[in-house]
Amino acid sequence: MSVTATPARPGLGARLRAAYDSDLCYHFRHSPVAVLAGAIVALMLFGAIFAPWVAPHDPFDLASLNLMDSFHPPVPLAGSVWTFPLGTDDQGRDVFSAILFGMRISLEVGVAAVLFAMVVGVLIGLLAGYAGGVVDAALMRIADVQLTFPAILVSLLVDGVVGAVLPTDLHRSLQIGILIFAIGISNWPQFARTVRGSTLVERNKEYVMAARVIGVARWRVMLSHILPNVLGPVLIIATLNLGFAIISEATLSFLGVGLPPTEPSLGTLINTGNNFLFSGDWWMTVFPGATLVLMVLAINLLGDWLRDALNPRLR
Amino acid sequence: MAEAALLEIRGLGHEFDVSRPWLQRALRGERRRFLRAVDEVSFAIPRGQTLSLVGESGCGKSTIARLAVGLYRPSRGSIHFDGTGIVAGQAQPALRRRMNMIFQDPYASLNPRWRVSDIIAEPIRVFGLMKDRAQIAARVGGLLSQVGLTPADGTKFPHEFSGGQRQRISIARALSSEPEFLVCDEPTSALDVSVQAQILNLMKDLQARLGLTYLFISHNLAVVRHMSDQLGVMYLGRIVEMGPAEAIFAAPRHPYTRLLLEAIPSLSEPGRARVPVGGEVPSPIAPPPGCTFHPRCPLANARCRAEVPQPLTLQTAHGAVDIACHAVAEGRDRA
Numbered sequence: 001m002s003v004t005a006t007p008a009r010p011g012l013g014a015r016l017r018a019a020y021d022s023d024l025c026y027h028f029r030h031s032p033v034a035v036l037a038g039a040i041v042a043l044m045l046f047g048a049i050f051a052p053w054v055a056p057h058d059p060f061d062l063a064s065l066n067l068m069d070s071f072h073p074p075v076p077l078a079g080s081v082w083t084f085p086l087g088t089d090d091q092g093r094d095v096f097s098a099i100l101f102g103m104r105i106s107l108e109v110g111v112a113a114v115l116f117a118m119v120v121g122v123l124i125g126l127l128a129g130y131a132g133g134v135v136d137a138a139l140m141r142i143a144d145v146q147l148t149f150p151a152i153l154v155s156l157l158v159d160g161v162v163g164a165v166l167p168t169d170l171h172r173s174l175q176i177g178i179l180i181f182a183i184g185i186s187n188w189p190q191f192a193r194t195v196r197g198s199t200l201v202e203r204n205k206e207y208v209m210a211a212r213v214i215g216v217a218r219w220r221v222m223l224s225h226i227l228p229n230v231l232g233p234v235l236i237i238a239t240l241n242l243g244f245a246i247i248s249e250a251t252l253s254f255l256g257v258g259l260p261p262t263e264p265s266l267g268t269l270i271n272t273g274n275n276f277l278f279s280g281d282w283w284m285t286v287f288p289g290a291t292l293v294l295m296v297l298a299i300n301l302l303g304d305w306l307r308d309a310l311n312p313r314l315r
Numbered sequence: 316m317a318e319a320a321l322l323e324i325r326g327l328g329h330e331f332d333v334s335r336p337w338l339q340r341a342l343r344g345e346r347r348r349f350l351r352a353v354d355e356v357s358f359a360i361p362r363g364q365t366l367s368l369v370g371e372s373g374c375g376k377s378t379i380a381r382l383a384v385g386l387y388r389p390s391r392g393s394i395h396f397d398g399t400g401i402v403a404g405q406a407q408p409a410l411r412r413r414m415n416m417i418f419q420d421p422y423a424s425l426n427p428r429w430r431v432s433d434i435i436a437e438p439i440r441v442f443g444l445m446k447d448r449a450q451i452a453a454r455v456g457g458l459l460s461q462v463g464l465t466p467a468d469g470t471k472f473p474h475e476f477s478g479g480q481r482q483r484i485s486i487a488r489a490l491s492s493e494p495e496f497l498v499c500d501e502p503t504s505a506l507d508v509s510v511q512a513q514i515l516n517l518m519k520d521l522q523a524r525l526g527l528t529y530l531f532i533s534h535n536l537a538v539v540r541h542m543s544d545q546l547g548v549m550y551l552g553r554i555v556e557m558g559p560a561e562a563i564f565a566a567p568r569h570p571y572t573r574l575l576l577e578a579i580p581s582l583s584e585p586g587r588a589r590v591p592v593g594g595e596v597p598s599p600i601a602p603p604p605g606c607t608f609h610p611r612c613p614l615a616n617a618r619c620r621a622e623v624p625q626p627l628t629l630q631t632a633h634g635a636v637d638i639a640c641h642a643v644a645e646g647r648d649r650a
Binding site: 205206207209210211212213214215216225228229 | 381384385386407408411412414415416418419420423424425426427428429437438441442485488492
């Protein structure tokens with residue numbers, strides 16, 4: 001959304017100006033919370049996506065690490081160095097660079113997990129709501145069973161089972177995929193239930209009948225008529241879930257079943273930093289933690305704004 | 316009827332399963348329950364004419380409308396369109412193209428996320444009538460003008476229009492596949508009176524120009540009188556009186572029709588004494604035995620409570636009228 005607000009480039013000028021004048025953009029510009037949250041998310045996305053170019057150091061390059069640089073505090077404090085603005089960890093890694101790379105992994109896992117849960121949940125919800133009867137009952141009971149397991153438990157279970165089945169090397173290389181699956185699988189029932197509820201309302205509306213009268217195929221009625229009308233709540237759940245998924249990933253990594261310290265996400269950073277908290281080296285865990293909180297908060301605020309802005313009846 | 320009928324319905328019946336879920340039914344020892352929405356309905360609509368069905372809420376009018384366009388599969392009986400049988404749920408694009416439906420609620424019958432031009436073009440695309448985008452756009456523009464809107468309205472969303480304008484969009488959509496037969500399910504009941512007249516006149520005008528055949532569903536007798544050639548009065552899923560609209564409005568014979576017409580406010584005789592209609596419409600889940608109208612009928616006797624009346628054809632000055640009533644058959648209504 002914020003991308004459309006950037007100044008027009010010569011070639012696309014007219015189209016960008018039209019986008020700038022659109023209702024959505026107007027709504028965005030006149031909501032200070034949305035602008036702030038959007039700016040934070042945009043900045044974080046930028047930092048995460050371009051981490052290899054933006055970050056002052058490469059925390060993955062072991063050759064560039066120097067143990068002499070370890071335990072530098074953040075900048076205004078005594079003993080700080082300007083090349084490490086947020087300090088360094090026990091290995092001499094730059095905390096700021098580690099956070100950038102950590103956000104990259106956290107966002108990657110979060111977004112992929114939410115997308116996975118959304119696609120599965122929306123399709124199952126649509127099918128259950130539109131088909132009704134036995135199909136509906138069966139799918140919803142499966143969702144109920146899934147909901148009775150806490151997300152963290154499911155994730156631990158999936159991780160444990162996969163870890164036991166696969167050889168260690170393969171397990172390591174698939175770690176991100178396993179995390180995405182584990183977090184996504186525990187979230188689909190929320191999408192499915194919401195979509196099913198809205199579908200039950202929508203499918204009896206006359207516009208759906210109008211489509212059925214002229215013989216539109218069932219899957220097309222579901223995807224092109226009902227789906228756009230049930231996506232509003234899905235978007236809100238997706239953004240709230242994005243925050244939740246990022247936190248889940250951080251929790252798993254903090255517990256040590258997520259990503260290894262060689263490939264640190266925000267959760268891993270908080271975990272490793274946590275070991276040094278009581279020796280007074282607070283910056284290793286506080287900065288990644290604050291980043292996590294800020295990221296999740298900004299995403300949720302942006303989601304709330306989007307819900308209001310995308311509802312044509314509220315405009 | 317002299318002319319060939321475009322739509323012919325014979326012995327149509329439809330039941331809805333209103334049973335509780337299986338487990339609850341098993342626990343309480345209940346049997347399956349069915350709601351008899353339509354029972355033994357037969358009629359035919361000649362090409363280019365309008366047949367209206369009137370009746371109170373829940374009498375099965377809308378169910379007949381939906382059966383006629385193939386939204387439901389009839390429990391009994393047959394529906395023939397231009398000589399071909401309609402089977403619900405099966406792909407018969409050639410038949411479906413020739414019929415369409417106008418709905419009651421203009422606020423629910425247009426997909427709120429679609430642009431008006433896409434809504435109107437949907438039948439064209441579904442039936443593959445035109446492929447070229449410019450051609451479709453021109454056709455949509457033409458349809459919008461035909462129903463009294465402007466082609467520029469196509470880029471808007473439904474929520475930008477009033478109820479009457481939305482109903483015009485709904486009509487444009489119904490016309491876009493060039494159908495011969497339109498089912499109109501209470502098309503004006505959600506509109507203001509002044510707008511109702513505009514929409515009805517538009518529909519009559521389109522009927523005259525395009526030679527459309529209408530099955531018109533309404534509970535508003537004034538609207539029905541304005542629109543209909545043929546009229547069917549329904550009560551609890553059955554047609555109690557059917558015939559030319561003029562004949563029924565001039566001389567209603569069935570006690571229920573008489574009560575309905577009696578209830579119309581009159582400008583010439585304000586404040587006249589009326590016979591109030593007693594009682595409620597019985598539940599269609601457990602309809603009364605015999606004539607379903609007997610609990611409310613001033614002429615009911617023992618036979619009415621036991622025996623279902625069959626339609627009896629009476630000749631009137633305006634044409635043949637079918638009436639299903641023991642009292643009329645026995646001449647008790649004239650006593």
